[in-house]
Amino acid sequence: MNIIGPDALVFGVDDVAACAQYLTDYGLHPAGDGRFEALDGTAIVLAHKDDASLPPAMGTASMLRKTVYGVADEAALGAIAEELGRDREVKRLPDGGIESVDDMGFVLGFQVTVRRPLDMPAETINAPGAPAQRKPNVVAVDENAPALPRTLSHVVYFVPDVPRAERFYVERLGFACTDRLVGAGPFLRPAGTLDHHTLFLIQTPPFMKGIEHFTFHMGGPTEVMQAGSRFVNKGYQSFWGPGRHKMGSNWFWYFNSPLGCHVEYDADMDLHDEQWTARAAPAGADASQLFLFEKRDNWAPGGPPPGAAGAAERH
Numbered sequence: 001m002n003i004i005g006p007d008a009l010v011f012g013v014d015d016v017a018a019c020a021q022y023l024t025d026y027g028l029h030p031a032g033d034g035r036f037e038a039l040d041g042t043a044i045v046l047a048h049k050d051d052a053s054l055p056p057a058m059g060t061a062s063m064l065r066k067t068v069y070g071v072a073d074e075a076a077l078g079a080i081a082e083e084l085g086r087d088r089e090v091k092r093l094p095d096g097g098i099e100s101v102d103d104m105g106f107v108l109g110f111q112v113t114v115r116r117p118l119d120m121p122a123e124t125i126n127a128p129g130a131p132a133q134r135k136p137n138v139v140a141v142d143e144n145a146p147a148l149p150r151t152l153s154h155v156v157y158f159v160p161d162v163p164r165a166e167r168f169y170v171e172r173l174g175f176a177c178t179d180r181l182v183g184a185g186p187f188l189r190p191a192g193t194l195d196h197h198t199l200f201l202i203q204t205p206p207f208m209k210g211i212e213h214f215t216f217h218m219g220g221p222t223e224v225m226q227a228g229s230r231f232v233n234k235g236y237q238s239f240w241g242p243g244r245h246k247m248g249s250n251w252f253w254y255f256n257s258p259l260g261c262h263v264e265y266d267a268d269m270d271l272h273d274e275q276w277t278a279r280a281a282p283a284g285a286d287a288s289q290l291f292l293f294e295k296r297d298n299w300a301p302g303g304p305p306p307g308a309a310g311a312a313e314r315h
Helices: 016-026 074-084 162-172 221-233 308-314
Strands: 003-013 029-032 035-037 043-048 064-071 098-101 107-112 151-159 176-182 185-189 199-203 210-217 238-245 251-255 262-267 279-282 289-292
Touching (some): 016 029, 016 035, 064 074, 074 107, 221 251
Parallel strands (some): 003 043, 064 107, 151 199, 210 262
Antiparallel strands (some): 003 064, 151 210, 185 199
16 A cells, blocks of 8 residues: 555644744744645645544544655555445545544544655765865855744544554555664554654553654754754753664754644665665663753853853762
8 A cells, every 4th residue: 555654633722823933933834724834745644633624633642633645546545445344434525535443543634645746955974085065165154044844743642452453554554664663662664655664562550541642754864953943042941852762863853842742853864675675672761762862052162062161069
């Protein structure tokens, strides 16, 4: 089944205005009707939690109401409808998409993808021993450069039964496991993308069922750092990062949000095809992050780093 990846995530929230401001400050474009888009048209959609048009809540603290997957064409949409219709209701929607549920109760939508093709450069580097990627006199740093989310990358679910949840996505929807954190869950990739994962499942108690985080791809690690720094300077609270993951190799920076989940910037994810053999590692910090930075005050050479004098006195 030619599923490309998530086109949109739909939330029912307590404070629509606060969430709208958050997503705008994060870098998404307000496109109207509660829709906040990345550069390629993938989006987060907001509505008040009591909006009657939303799918029902999960019965936990999660504010996620629906994950909408983009597929390649009408044939893929028909194949999904036929497959899921064997044992569960599949709703036909007025916009031509379909809606159903997975085995954990997450509402899923499927539509011919709305993603717009992007033609944008990636971050460039100059390194000894390799051809220069930037011509002479072209500088890499521009403090006013835009750093905007390009496309919806992936979503992470807390689920009470990882084996059952994984079987649904692999056996019913054609996802593949690219890697696994033993004790947590699998990184899953649908057939229509080479991205390391668009879905990660984490084993939790039933009362935690819902979304842990979502993220959008940026143009490179500098954009992750630049967008994240701007976000911090607007008063938003960093949760984890910046750093770089081991599985997937993507750079990351996570933030707290009013959407009842964490929100991440990421960049430079590995690509995989059917020749890849999935790895497995015990869940934990050693398997999760190659390195981790901490946000600190700006500093320039010419004096001790912030806090160094106090540290010297204590020793």
